[in-house]
Amino acid sequence: xxxxxxxxxxxxxxxxxxxxxxxxxxxxxxxxxxxxxxxxxxxxxxxxxxxxxxxxxxxxxxxxxxxxxxxxxxxxxxxxxxxxxxxxxxxxxxxxxxxxxxxxxxxxxxxxxxxxxxxxxxxxxxxxxxxxxxxxxxxxxxxxxxxxxxxxxxxxxxxxxxxxxxxxxxxxxxxxxxxxxxxxxxxxxxxxxxxxxxxxxxxxxxxxxxxxxxxxxxxxxxxxxxxxxxxxxxxxxxxxxxxxxx
Amino acid sequence: xxxxxxxxxxxxxxxxxxxxxxxxxxxxxxxxxxxxxxxxxxxxxxxxxxxxxxxxxxxxxxxxxxxxxxxxxxxxxxxxxxxxxxxxxxxxxxxxxxxxxxxxxxxxxxxxxxxxxxxxxxxxxxxxxxxxxxxxxxxxxxxxxxxxxxxxxxxxxxxxxxxxxxxxxxxxxxxxxxxxxxxxxxxxxxxxxxxxxxxxxxxxxxxxxxxxxxxxxxxxx
Numbered sequence: 001x002x003x004x005x006x007x008x009x010x011x012x013x014x015x016x017x018x019x020x021x022x023x024x025x026x027x028x029x030x031x032x033x034x035x036x037x038x039x040x041x042x043x044x045x046x047x048x049x050x051x052x053x054x055x056x057x058x059x060x061x062x063x064x065x066x067x068x069x070x071x072x073x074x075x076x077x078x079x080x081x082x083x084x085x086x087x088x089x090x091x092x093x094x095x096x097x098x099x100x101x102x103x104x105x106x107x108x109x110x111x112x113x114x115x116x117x118x119x120x121x122x123x124x125x126x127x128x129x130x131x132x133x134x135x136x137x138x139x140x141x142x143x144x145x146x147x148x149x150x151x152x153x154x155x156x157x158x159x160x161x162x163x164x165x166x167x168x169x170x171x172x173x174x175x176x177x178x179x180x181x182x183x184x185x186x187x188x189x190x191x192x193x194x195x196x197x198x199x200x201x202x203x204x205x206x207x208x209x210x211x212x213x214x215x216x217x218x219x220x221x222x223x224x225x226x227x228x229x230x231x232x233x234x235x236x237x238x239x240x241x242x243x244x245x246x
Numbered sequence: 247x248x249x250x251x252x253x254x255x256x257x258x259x260x261x262x263x264x265x266x267x268x269x270x271x272x273x274x275x276x277x278x279x280x281x282x283x284x285x286x287x288x289x290x291x292x293x294x295x296x297x298x299x300x301x302x303x304x305x306x307x308x309x310x311x312x313x314x315x316x317x318x319x320x321x322x323x324x325x326x327x328x329x330x331x332x333x334x335x336x337x338x339x340x341x342x343x344x345x346x347x348x349x350x351x352x353x354x355x356x357x358x359x360x361x362x363x364x365x366x367x368x369x370x371x372x373x374x375x376x377x378x379x380x381x382x383x384x385x386x387x388x389x390x391x392x393x394x395x396x397x398x399x400x401x402x403x404x405x406x407x408x409x410x411x412x413x414x415x416x417x418x419x420x421x422x423x424x425x426x427x428x429x430x431x432x433x434x435x436x437x438x439x440x441x442x443x444x445x446x447x448x449x450x451x452x453x454x455x456x457x458x459x460x461x462x463x464x465x466x467x
Contacts, residue, residue, distance in 0.1 A: 006336070008336075019336055069335060069337075069338075071337055071339065072335060072337040072338040072339030073339050073341065077339070077341070098336055098337040100335055100336060100337070103331070103332055103333075103334050103335055104330060104331060104332070105329060105330045105331065105332060106330065168341070169331065170327070170331060170340075170343055170348060171327035171330055171331055172327070172330035172331035172332075173327070173330065200248065200252070203252060203253055203254050204252060204253075206253065207252065207253045210330060211330055212326055212327040212329075212330030212331060213253045213256070213257060213323045213326060213327055213330075214253075214257065215257075215323070215327065215347065215350065215422065216347070216418070216421070216422040216425045216426070217340075217342060217343035217344075217347045217348070218342045218343070218435075219340060219341060219342045219343045221342065222341035222342040223341060229432055229435075230425070230430075230435060231430060231431050231432045231435060233425065234425050234428045234429070234430035234431065234435075235428065236254070236428075237254060237257075237258070237425070237426055237427065237428035238428030239428075240254045240255070240258070240428075241258065241427075241428060244248070244249060244255075
């Protein structure tokens with residue numbers, strides 16, 4: 001099939017950017033979206049032009065590197081699918097596709113479709129861990145975790161940190177990302193000791209990094225390639241209230 | 247204090263003040279509905295309500311404080327949110343966000359304008375349509391005032407429009423305050439979404455019923 005692409009091109013963080021039009025010809029429906037872009041890039045290189053820069057790594061839908069807003073939806077709008085797992089059979093011959101980078105104040109564009117997502121790391125560094133003494137490996141069953149709690153924590157831990165929630169949020173908020181880690185660790189006995197400090201530190205780091213405030217649009221949950229539920233945001237809100245009285 | 251400056255803390259204050267305003271909306275509706283019992287209903291209610299001025303003023307100041315906090319944080323949080331999202335997508339398709347959720351600031355400010363007008367009209371008696379007088383039992387004749395003013399179709403339509411704004415505001419506000427308080431889980435999230443719309447619609451229709459009944463000539467002097 002043949003497609004018309006409108007891709008955001010921006011040579012550097014401070015450079016002005018604009019959408020440029022490209023024709024993708026003879027695209028196979030079995031190609032992934034990134035493979036389609038690879039082929040467009042090969043043609044651009046052959047023509048002596050700058051290829052489209054985009055983030056990618058595992059191409060298996062688990063690393064969280066790919067980050068493209070396709071036709072107005074982060075990761076393209078196929079349920080629980082990252083861009084790398086989105087396939088061209090989802091599109092039709094003659095389609096026009098708009099490809100843009102994540103857009104949020106906290107995610108400055110580096111080049112074309114690549115944004116700097118270090119702000120997410122700042123949130124994680126503020127409290128997305130449990131402190132423990134190093135030394136010999138602890139017995140895996142030394143602290144028993146009820147199955148329900150483990151399942152809940154695992155659901156939250158599914159977050160791959162891609163930032164689609166921020167890109168989708170009308171407020172550029174990272175509440176879903178932050179809440180996934182807060183909820184995961186608060187559900188486990190190991191995370192209890194630092195729960196109050198964690199929720200305060202992580203939400204403050206979120207604010208300092210330039211992310212907006214959650215106003216419960218739930219756009220994040222709809223765009224999340226891992227289906228992280230906004231129930232974790234409710235959990236974060238509960239954890240925050242508990243922390244106020246500590 | 248952290249709650250006054252943090253992202254989640256200010257949202258909790260928005261949520262609590264919002265809940266107070268919803269309680270007021272419910273009480274006010276129950277009070278308004280005494281109009282269906284005729285002059286003896288609403289005039290007796292109004293006189294009873296104003297029989298303790300210190301209590302009336304304490305309640306008014308309390309509501310004013312709640313509204314002030316709700317608006318102050320509503321505006322600052324919205325400005326921060328606008329700044330955090332440069333909004334430069336050439337194409338943006340929302341999957342979940344609604345007209346109501348995206349326009350909370352505007353529906354809220356329109357409701358605020360209405361509250362100003364409503365107080366000017368029926369509390370301060372500062373609009374030309376208001377008829378002030380006493381009824382046969384020597385009570386302020388609220389029934390005559392309301393029926394006369396709402397007899398004007400333009401005034402009734404403005405009131406109905408304001409109630410539509412209130413509906414939009416509450417249809418997102420109700421599920422939103424529950425989420426912000428953390429009173430939510432996977433099962434209740436969709437239920438509260440629907441419940442919020444239903445309750446807001448009932449409130450809107452109940453408020454609108456008063457000017458509608460007056461316009462239809464079912465309640466007359």
